[in-house]
Amino acid sequence: MGGPFSDLTETIFADKSVLNESYQPEEILERDEEIDSFSHALQDVLFGREPENVFLYGKAGLGKTAVTKYMMDELQSEVAVREEANDLHVHQVNCNGKTLFMVVRRLVNDLLPDDASEFPKRGLGTGDAFDELYAQLDRLGGTHLIVFDEIDHLDDVNTLLYELPRARSNGHLTDSLVGIIGISNNYTFRQSLSAKVKDTLMETEISFSPYDAGELRRILHDRADRAFIDGACDDSAIAKAAALSAQDMGNARQAIDLLRVGAEVAERDGDNVVSDDHIEEARTLVQRGRLRNKIRDQTEHAQYILETIAKLDKRGDVPARSKTIQDGYERVAEAYGASPLTTLKSIQDHLSDLHMLGFLLRHERNYGLKGGQYYEYELDLDPDIVLETREEIIDAAD
Ligand SMILES: Nc1ncnc2c1ncn2[C@@H]1O[C@H](COP(=O)(O)OP(=O)(O)OP(=O)(O)O)[C@@H](O)[C@H]1O
Known part of the structure; x- marks a missing residue:
């Protein structure tokens, strides 16, 4: 008798890893124009000059990361055979959920020699972290390209984009050159920058369309x-x-x-x-x-509210008013040993967020002769998905 794997003799895959998220394609297809603008912006690197800053915009999955990685690899190979080019160092940091201090500290720690002690988490400020960053960039020398992924998530992005591009003219950097590559899902990111930064940030913008x-x-x-x-x-x-x-x-x-x-x-x-x-x-x-x-990304209480509406849905009690949802929510929260949010307003705020995020449908109702309006809510997805996901989360927590 065979074991559980003995029937599996054939596979349709020659190399399944090619379909993994982490796979970097050797060739980038259908992005020739974007690659062209990118090469233009970076060409100064090949001549030992400071490169332009580059900002890539586009929604998820449009090739921003894949194109950037491809460009960095190609540039490295080209730099290796060019006499005028400096050594090229590429650094990468994701800005999501980080403060400016955390981002600069992360870069410093990536740049420090292996035997050096890390830049401390506490006790020093962002200015100190910038000083150390400049010291490390100069210690290594050459050209540095720093890729800031999800740059629109960074608090105080204006300071970063004011400081780094000026580091050389302000005398903070003497032995190295630096270029910024910013990646963002948000097309309006540039508009959100301060006038001072907007006016002075020399950059090439590349927008990735669907x-x-x-x-x-x-x-x-x-x-x-x-x-x-x-x-x-x-x-x-x-x-x-x-x-x-x-x-x-x-x-x-x-x-x-x-x-x-x-x-x-x-x-x-x-x-x-x-x-x-x-x-x-x-x-x-x-x-x-x-x-x-x-x-899973929702807060605990938002998840209780979703679970409540899923249960109402299974009983055929939707669309439901916020008061009805609140009553059910209190029972759900208490069943998990949590203290429920107490005001109807806080439940209504959650309902409005969940509606905006596409979880809920909202129906406007009138009180009839009395006048005035109120809302009723129902799920805009299969209630079983909510209930199954909640079970998975609870099982995993046990
Ligand atoms: N033009 C392309 N040619 C080949 N593969 C591509 C191309 N564009 C995207 N891909 C592949 O699609 C997937 C998503 O692309 P990528 O990670 O570059 O998107 P992104 O724009 O950076 O999105 P996000 O903002 O979500 O990170 C990756 O596996 C990538 O290899």
């Missing part, structure tokens, strides 16, 4: 050729994954996810070719996965 179905098809074909053994993926499956993602934000990450999950479904079913049907099933699974993550 991929259309044809572009996504070519990106997926290229991946599929590497990921699958010959003939293991129908062209129509690729066209379907591309079309679905093009309709929904033109996100390449989503398209690749659909292909990977579709292939897993095919494997699970013992089919040796990935077809449209597998992609269709993958669509539901990927959507559910995304919703689960979105629910």
Whole structure:
């Protein structure tokens, strides 16, 4: 008798890692113009001059990170064979959830020699961290490109963008050159900068637009050729994954996810070719996965409220008024041993946030002759997803 794995003799994958999030494609497709502007902005690096600052804008999954990584690798190889070019150092920091001090400190710690002690978390200020950063950049010398991912999340971004580009002219840097690469999902980021920074920040802006179905098809074909053994993926499956993602934000990450999950479904079913049907099933699974993550990201009380509305939904008691939801919410919170928020207003604020985030539908009602209005709410997603996700969270906490 065979064990649980003994039936698994065949696989449709030649190299499944090609479909992983961490895979860096050797070739970037369909982004020639963006790569062109990027090379222009950075060309000074090859001549030992200070590069322009570069800001990349675009929604999720449009290739900003992949293009940046590709450009940095290409620039490194080119610098290696150019006499006029300085040594090139590339540093990367994600700004999400960090203060300016934390970001500068992170850069300092990445730059410090291995045997040096870390820059302290407490006791020194942002100015000290900048001084140490300049000292380390100069110690290493050469050209430094610093990639600030999710730069729009940084508090006090104006100080960063005022300080760093001027470090040389202000005499803080003498032996090194520095260029900033900022990545942001938010197209209005530039408008939010102070006038002083806007006027003086010399930068090239590159905006990444959503991929259309044809572009996504070519990106997926290229991946599929590497990921699958010959003939293991129908062209129509690729066209379907591309079309679905093009309709929904033109996100390449989503398209690749659909292909990977579709292939897993095919494997699970013992089919040796990935077809449209597998992609269709993958669509539901990927959507559910995304919703689960979105629910997990909510605060504890917002999750209690979602759970309450899911339970009301199962009983057929929706749409429901905020007072009804509050009553149910109090029971749910207490069942988890939490003290419920006490005011109706705080529940209404949560309901309004959850509506804005797309979890809830909101219906405006009138009191009739008395005049005045109120709202009723119901879930805009399958209540089972909410209840299952809550169970998973509780099980994991046990
Ligand atoms: N033009 C492309 N050619 C090949 N692969 C691509 C291309 N664009 C995106 N990808 C792939 O799609 C996925 C998402 O791309 P990437 O991480 O670069 O997006 P992003 O714009 O940085 O999004 P986010 O803001 O969510 O980080 C990655 O796996 C990446 O390799």
